Each structure stands twice: as structure tokens, then as C-alpha cells.
Amino acid sequence: MITCLGDLLFPEVGVAMVKLLRGLGVEVDFPEGQTCCGLPLFNSGYHHEAAAVAGRTMALFERSEHVVVPSGSCAWMVKTEYPGLFKDDPRRRAAAESLADRTRELSQFLVEVLGVTRVESPFRGTVTYHDSCHLLRGLGESRSPRTLLRGAPGVTLVELPGADQCCGFGGSFSVRLPEVSTAILERKLASVEGTGADCVVACDAGCLMQMGGGLSRKGSRVRALHLAQVLSGEDGA
């Protein structure tokens, strides 16, 4: 699943993920016609609309063995929230539960399903890892991305103080309350720059958009990269 931000704004993350997965011997397929998982609608309280979008996604992936998502928040949406959207419709609820079972966020897929902890990536550099809220608290995942970063031979991982604190993105929050969103971001970026790392790595397009946008505006030398870009070496450098 490419996700809307991944498709439109970060296609290089999708390309990196495909390369990474193929390098690990996974046969990758891309059901065409993907749009969005519906999370932005859901989180803003438009649940009826979110259910309509979710229904489409469920149909697209009906026959996929594993569904890998390069975004903690979209994976959370599918795994945790899809079934509840169809609580009055047993047939669609079962379909939602089936998709939820088959769906994994990328780092979880690599570690839990493939059993991979060491990826031979040409990437070289010092990185720090930001815990995306939905991956950390929604899916309870903080170890897999760190395990994979530590396992990449050219990567030095330094811990980010306050790694578990939100970057201030919050979807529509970032444009509803831009000043507050930016103030939260400033705190995060000060912390990132304090680590001396070359890159801040995250597993969510939203956080990358927020942190990357802030870093680039400041003219910082630090880059915001997706885990897949680091693990595949497709980091555009």
C-alpha cells in the first residue's frame, strides 16, 4: 500500500521500499487505483466518508497475501480502525478484519514476518530515529525500526532525546493551528540538531513532511529520511 502522501509527495519512498523488499526476495505487487486509507477523514470526525474510502481499499487488497505500508499511521488506520467502521455489517467487517490481519507497517513486516534484522545497505551516516505517534502508541512499535537501523552496517544510530514526543504534525492539526504545530516542531528539531546526526529517520510520511519541511526551511544540513530510504540506500544523495 503506497498511501496518498507516499504516492503524490514521496514516490521515492515507495521506490526505495520496492527495492528493499525485492532485495530481500519478496515478490512485490502494486494493485493499481490506490488513493488514501481514509485516515484524514476519520481523524477529523468524518467517519461515514472514511468508511466509503476504506471499503475501496479493502476491495483492492482482497487477494494480497501481505500488505506492507511505509507509514505507521496508515497501518494503524487499517489494522485498528477499519473493523470498527463496519460494526453493523458483518460481511464487510470480516473483510476489514482480514485486511487488518494481513497488513503490516514496513519495519514490522521486515522484523516480524521476514525475520530480518540485518540489511546490507550502501547507506553511510549517523542517524537518529523519531518515533511516529501512531506507530509507537497505536501499534506499540519502537524496537523494529531501531533494530533495523542498528543492523545496517554503515549506519550509526544515536538516540534522540524525547524521541517519543510528537513532532506536531497531527494531520489537519498542522494547518488548523499552524503556529502551535510549528512551535512543537521547533522543540523537536532543536532536539534532532542536538544529536549531531546527519539524518532524522521516521516511518511515517506525515512526520517526514513536518520535520523535513521545517529542516529545509531553516536551511539545516540535517535531512529527514524514511527508514526504507536508509535501508535501501535509495536516499537521493
Next chain:
Amino acid sequence: MSDAELRVPFPQRAGAALKDAFLQEALTIATTKFIDLRKEAFAGFPAGEALRDQARRIKEATLQRLDAHLGRLADNVERLGGHVHWASTGAEAREIVLRLCRERGVRTVVKSKSMATEEIDLNEALEGAGVTPIETDLGEYIIQLAGEKPSHIIAPAIHKTKGQVAELFSKALDGRFAADPEVLTAAARKELRQKFLDADMGITGANFAVAETGTVVLVTNEGNGRMVTSLPRVHVAVMGMEKVIPSMTDLMVFLAILARSATGQQLSSYTTLVRGPRQPGELEGPEEFHLILLDSGRIRQIAGPLREALYCLRCGACLNVCPVYRQIGGHAYGHTYPGPIGILLTAMLRGTESVKELAHASTLCGACKDVCPVRIDIPRMLIELREHVDQEKVAPWAERAMFRAARRIMSSPALFRMGARVGRLLQAPWVRGGRVRRLSLFLGRWTATRDLPPVAQRTFSERWKDLAGGPPGDGRRGRRAP
């Protein structure tokens, strides 16, 4: 917050808070300290997680039979010689207190920190009736002198630096005071001592009330609560009806997690258990004890979408970890209860309309749920609240139209593809060095402070054909090659 202040839209109130350098300094220091203390307290307390689950179960079960527990509480308080008053609204609760003041010739009241009395604007009502209320909790005393409202559930003056407090005391009290917490505390203590002795009535809230024994429990750190409940001749406790718990055993569970969540203490310095007025043979205590049980929108929510908010212990932990609260402080929220739980409580007490902006004052990061001693799922309820804001059509018309349009686009790959093409055309004049630096209208809110990646010249969907080297997928593959 006054009606006039509330007419300033929330984003502007928040913006003003962001520009207040004193507030920013005070908030960062205090919330960071609270976060660390809480973390340490639970790290050294292996039983904590199970007790949190147990506390949640007690709250769930108690709400199932709230009427029975309240009835038992009232019977036991009355058996001890106390009086129980039922108030369905804040106005009724205020009127009960004012009547007691009138009938008993009360001229001054000493108060211990209480969010319930803040909720019903009791101080203003007392002043209006010619009764002088004196806050005796240090933080509450500070903000009363400053003519302000609490900005945190347990640390009402969290928004003030010690320098600001020294300045305030030097203006309001006799003398010049250094910006030293010990000096300032001593000054307040000296000032308050005589007030305790002179007061005709003591007013408190209640952290818990134990049904089986008729005990009202106060969790404090300054000892003022004890003097408020024992020195004046009348003690009035005001509590939300959801604060009742069945037994003393239950109380032990809550006490084990409350202070740890709030201040990182194992127990607060004082845990005061009040059972009715002074009993025959006792040397201390008030002649009269009154317990006011406040509904004010709570009962309705036992079967409502905000039910879980009734579990809240008012520890303030969710405020300290909330990225939004940490930036804007409590006053910007505009209501008695700030922070993530405050949004839900405001919706409960004042209706959905009152939180149509606040419902969105959260990144939904979930840190609040993580630290809540009774694991209230605050993010989920905020999302549901947003849903109600939509359904009750209090969300702006343009916003609802926009989200309905988004559904159309997301439901149609053709429209989605067209959106990408239109985006590429429209953004062209603004792309510099592979970044969008300034957009207008809605997206200008993003680009004012952050760059935006442009819509890719070739989206992933468009690049897939090169990557796939085969016919379009049918979704069947995804297996690891042997």
C-alpha cells in the same frame, strides 16, 4: 475566562500564549519536571500497571451503579451528622453555598484547592454576596492575588515564574520579596495564618468520597486542606458525583497511583479523611459538615459518548505530556479544565458547541492515554467528539464541504490522478529548488513556516510501470520468492 475573552477565537488565544516568553519558560520547566517525576515514580513501582487496570475497573463498575453508591454515601454522611445536598447544576450548587453563608452569618471563607468550585465560579458568587473567599493553597493564593484562573488542574499557577510571583507579592503584600520559593511560601503562610483563625466557613473539593464509610478524602501537599476542614465552624465539600468510590480498599488502589501520576510522589504529603462534623468527645473539627453532590452534565454522560471522562482523577498527567498544552498552557483553552481531558470535560459540562474549535486542539499523539492512571482513551473520544461536531453541524459549512469533496476524490482513482495533475500545474510557479516555499489560502498556513514537498513530477503509481516491468498487478502477489 470571561465571555469577552472567549470571543477571541481559540487560534488567536493560542497564538498569544506562544508569544508570551514568561509563559513559555514556566511551562517548559514545570511540565518537564512533572514528566520526569512521574516516569521515575512508576519505574520504581512494578505493581503500578496492574493497579492502573484495577483502578479503571473500579471506576467502570462504580458508574454502573452510581445511584446506589451515591445513596449509600449520602446515608453514611447523614448518619455521622453531616448534611447532603444534591445540585443538578452549577447555579444550584452556588445557591446552596450562598444560602448556608446567609443563614449562618458567614463573612469570610477559607478554601482549599478545588476544581469543582472553580467549575461553578463559586468565588465570584461569594464575592457578589458580600462574602470574602480566601484561597489557601499557595498556587491558588497566587492566582487569586493576580485576579486570574488556574491554568493547570493540580498546579494552578504553573504559568507564572518565581520572578513574577515575587513581583506580585511585593505589590500586594507588605514588604519586598526575593524570587525565592522559600521566601515567598513563608510570606504566604504568614499572611494566611490569621485568615484560617478568622474564617467562618471552610470550603473544599473532594478527591474521593467513600460510600461505605461516608468519608470525604482530600489529597494535598501543603496542609492547608486540613486547616480548612478543621478550624472554621462550618465545612462545605463540593464534589462531582462521579467522585464516589465504593470502599476503603478501593481508596487504597487510587491513592497508590494518584500522587505518582500527578507529582511523582508515592503519596501526597497529606491525605485527609473527613468523616462528618466533630463527633462527641472529639477535640477538633467543624460543628457542621455539608457535602454538595454536583451533577452539571455528568449523569447524562454515564450512558453518553464521554462516559470514560467520568473516570478522571484530576491528576493533570495528561496536561504535562500533551504537546499542545506544553506550548500554549491552560488559559488559552478558555475553560476551567484545560488540556486533553479538559476538552472532554468542557464538552461534558458546556456542550459540544463549546468545543468545536478545541476538539481539534490535539495532534492525537496519544501521550495522554499512555500516562492516564485510569487509561482514559482521550484520543478516541476526541475523534468521536469531532464526529459529533460534524453531525450536529456545528463545524463550519466550508469545512464539511471540503471533507465531503475529499471523500469523492479518494473514492475515485481517476479524480485522484487528476488531482495530482492539477496540483503539479498549480504549484509550478512556487517550486524552488525542489521545494514549495509559499502557497496561498489554506496551504499558506503550512508554508508560512515549513517547506512542502511538491507533488511529484511522476507519482509512484506512474512510476510503477517502470518498476514492475509487467502487466498491472491483480493484488495476488506479495509472496517471498523461494
